[in-house]
Amino acid sequence: MSKLTELLDILDGIGLEGFKSNDADRLRLVETTKKLLSRVQTKEERLFDITFSQPIVFSALQTLTDLRLWPQWEANRGGPKSVQELSELCTPKCEANLLRRLLRLLASVHIITETSQDHYELTHLPLGDMWQWIQCRTHHWGPGCNNLPSFLAKNGYREPHDTQYTNYMDWCPGKLDFFGKCVADPAYQDSFSGFMTGWARYKVPWPEFYDTKSLVDGADLSNGGALCVDIGGHHGIDLTRLLDKHPDIPAGSLIVQDLPEVLIGAKDMNEKIKAMPHDMFKPQPVKGSRAYYFHAVFHDWPDSVATEILKNVAAVMKKGYSKVLIVDIVLPPTGASDIQSTMDG
Structure with missing residues (x-):
């Protein structure tokens, strides 16, 4: 048990800043950590995370995106703020106790940090226009993923090759394809552009x-x-x-x-x-x-x-x-x- 405590202390001290010149080792650690988590979680814990926790966490992220909290918080340098202070940054305004519940949820999965009771600060995760990724899931990936099982069933579980009959067209009002929807609705194009810009920055030039x-x-x-x-x-x-x-x-x-x-x-x-x-x-x-x-x-x-x-x-x-x-x-x-x-x- 003492060795485990020592190991946990070591792991708890590791952060992104330690891998600035060695991304390969960072990726190895990420993959090893994922494998470790899959081995030590019970089946109930893992399925709870996939089926229940993740959708709720995303809903909280989307809600705070709708409240325009992220850019306002970042403009205030992302430092520790009380629930009441954060409530005042929201546009439109959000009832403080509702915001408290949403922030507590995001802190529990380490998207933000709880610094003391009812006080939170940003982690390295929020980065400007990358919050468009949240909107992109709401616009594109979410409906598409939810529809995919029924689309594949209707398609006889064959690989889809028909560009005139796609999963996206199957769920999208007006039967528009992905790019057609982006052309028809600038908000859908903007969220996709935000995702693509952030993802391109991540890739090796x-x-x-x-x-x-x-x-x-x-x-x-x-x-x-x-x-x-x-x-x-x-x-x-x-x-x-x-x-x-x-x-x-x-x-x-x-x-x-x-x-x-x-x-x-x-x-x-x-x-x-x-x-x-x-x-x-x-x-x-x-x-x-x-x-x-x-x-x-x-x-x-x-x-x-x-x-x-x-x-x-x-x-x-x-x-x-x-x-x-x-x-x-x-x-x-x-x-x-x-x-x-x-x-x-």
Whole structure:
């Protein structure tokens, strides 16, 4: 028992700040901790967490998001505040005792920290626009996941390949697909953009694992040619990361393409990057680019549709010069992580 106490003290002293230069070890610890939790929890505890606790915790997160508490709290530096003080930050106002119950719930799962009776402070979890992730689940993932079992049953438990009959269309009013709903309702696009922006920041920048120097050195930009066209590139974060490594890339040679409803939110993009409204299912207007880049695009589509997207690019590539660069999750035959396997959903 004394050894267990010592071990628990060691574990309790470990934090994110201890892994700033060694993310591989941090991920190993995360995975080991998940395995440990699965072994020491009873089946009742684990199923209670999955089926009862998690939905209630999410409801509390969404409620406090609706009350606009998170940005107000962060604007006040996230330090310890009383329930009454936090109640006054809510817009609209929230009854103090109701807020107390919600905060107590979130503290119990370590999303916020209880510093003393009726006093709470933020942990490292809340980060600005990442609270859009909460709204994104309410808009997209939640209804989709709830509907998936019935959709698969109606589909005869076959892998869905029909882009005109998807799980999203099955539950969405008006039978809109995911991107159609984002176009129809800007709030749905905003929450998805918030999620994608935060998720992109988490990922390893692609110039760290791909030789972008050879891409830049081999490019002929003398007549205003394009260096890289980021197709479905959202707010241009990948082209920004390319510029971070190669700041001398000339303006206009980096092009981010997406639907106009998406690009309208690209307000903080580097001025060297050109935003070009484009539907990837239509002919590619930029001919002879050094690279055509797809990040997290093809996992959204069956092979037949992905082939059509690539045909539009192949038609404008310059032989022996242009490249297609694809960045996406590849599922290993064994030992897939939870991030890999859930993105496969």
